[in-house]
Amino acid sequence: MSYFSHGHAGRAIVLALTLIWFGPAANLNAGTLISPGTLDLIRKSAEPFRLSATRLDGGGLMEKWNGVERKLEDDMVQLALCDGDRERCVSPAALRFLAIVDTARAREGRARFGEINRAINLAIKATSDMAQYGQIDVWSPPLDTFASGAGDCEDYAIAKMVALRMAGVSTEDIRLVVLRDTLRGEDHAVVLARLEGHWLTLDNRRMAMIEDIDVRNHRPLFVISDSGVMRYDQQSPSASVARRASVPAVAANLAGPTIDVASSN
Template sequence: MGLSVYARAWRAGIIACGLAWFGPVDLRAETAEPSAPAELIQQSAEPFGLAASPLQSGGLRDKWLGVQRQLDDEMVQLALCEGDRDGCVSPAALKFLDIVDAARSREGRARLGEINRAINLAIRPISDLAQHGQVDVWTSPLATLALGGGDCEDYAIAKFIALRRAGLTPDDVRIVVLRDTIHGGDHAVAAARLDGHWLTLDNRRMAMVEDADVRNFRPTFVIGEHGVMRYADGPLLADISGSTPVAPLVVSSLAASADRSSERAD
């Protein structure tokens, strides 16, 4: 399918990536470890330059643990297919390996861009409700590619694994959950660190945007080598990146509104 067809699909399906699919999970109810200084990840280590602390329980953590269990089986399938592509019985595994191979042939930003572009084109945007008959279904990469569709966390998970297999270290790859402070709802993206800067790989666009240039979103959770972590409270990203300042009262109001809307399915 041509790029223009997928572009139209993105425009038509943008609301499918609002992470209403996180709806049944009360994001405010996720529990973090006590905020002892030794348990906080250093501020400079994570995308958006905010400290984060590990979650020990909660729906979001459970979702990620479920994906990890799926990945155990998929990594075996990928290893078998990589060793014998002619005998591979999984078209999804072959497609995923082709994406990774194309990325490995490139360097630096071009490698990240190859994965972002290829996975954006390989998956059509569709809500979990439309595809699975229920909300908040997290799908591993081969399952997503086999279905041919998914919502934003499915794209982010596939990119996260593809980046790792393409040669990025665990310390340089993340999945970030962001709160849309304008329209409400949550959105998931993959993030990769290159030359000390975090780039976001978003299913809504082909161009990769540095975290400092993201607007009108508040990072809430980050997933990576340390498991699922909650970001420390921080200002709106528009404030961080130096756009028009927002009065503290307005920021507090937006934050409270975002928290209230996280209690219900969008």
Template sequence: MAISVSSRALRAAFFACGLLIGGLAWFGPAAAAGTLLSPGTAVLIKKSTQPFGQPTAMLLDGGLHEKWQNLQRRLDDEMVQLALCEGDREGCVSPAALRFLAIIDAAKLREGRARLGEINRAINLAVRPMSDLAQYGQLDVWASPLTTLTRGGDCEDYAIAKFVALRQAGIAPDDLRIVIMRDTVRGEDHAVAAARLDGHWLTLDNRRMAMVEDSDIRNYRPTFVIDQHSVMRYTDAPVLTAASRNPEAPVVISALAAPGPVAPANQAPTTTD
């Protein structure tokens, strides 16, 4: 029975993601979904610390930065609610908070890779796959974990919930990311959480229970990466192969640089996964 539930959940999750990356609209405000946004000012950061070992530039302002900052404010509110429920579980009035705390508690009982895998599996099974368009009548709505556990979500919502759960389970912020990747075969975009363990980045994907190391991922181009405080753009990232990883090559970009070859400037593709 557990295998059947897992299989159905993953099949449904595979079609749940509705990112909109073209023109950087994926990070835009919900009211402006589908529009083209400026990426904001960018500065070079050292790429070797990021998943996939590709060069990145930090975005200091613009729509992408604002999207993440707005979500973080909602996450701060949820952390207060979680703290209250953790201190008085019998008096907690949020079923979603209790479910989320149970996932975190189970992960804390494990160590290393098993802790990461516990959260990946639990979130994959706990979230009902649902597109933003079906839920909100809009594209690219970023939901906080308790909203996602209550209403369902698509790939970025899974990734956000895992990002928060991993942090609450004791993983250091420097070892956590959310990564946006372009599927170069399907022409679609996809979001995953990433966690660093023993110097290696593992991806936690709503499409699968098994975690895959970044160096083993093929036919994807990383486009954006997010940490606790920052949104960064991968610059001129090639399709990922084992031979493409070169963490030493320097990269310099203009503060007004374009977002890179995600999609033509006049096109905003919508994913179907």
């Protein structure tokens, strides 16, 4: 569908190409003396919660994320078109989303993260996938979520990932993390954004952001970035994880055919 006149489309499409950031990771090995194994260790140690993680080659969560990425490409094009010419934008959802991005762009550092966390938490009504779609575990791109005004934890998280990127935060400093809520006995998705070496948690259940090392009663299971999906290694817990009380076993293998993330939120 064409959203604008041809005079504006060229400029907006160029902008769109710069915003599509969910493609393959750059080849960081090229032209360096760092071995692939060493580079993997560097990446793992830099992940939130200070846990090592192993890249997934398949499974239910990988399939789920691949489906989200395909939808995100369409959203990013539409958002770029609207960002290039607000007056001709025909998507109210895109305009509402971009208003949040605009406010965040005007801020820096922690204030930028906090604005996105607060504004998206207020823009979306927490609703389970079963109540909204009659299905379990539907992951939606931001424009679908903003069009309905409702979603569950992973929908908040996906919207925050995109908003952070559009507000100028590097993809290297953004992660979507699936946690096991050990008190509620369910899985929960949040975004973590890195600022000066510290990972801050953007959670739809709270307005205040806390560091990963201060998260309690949650066990990190998976971490997702623009370079792929990884499973946390629970055999080498961080100090914060080790301090937690007994943790129940995960109810289902989340790398299997399906993943039900915090259906009740």
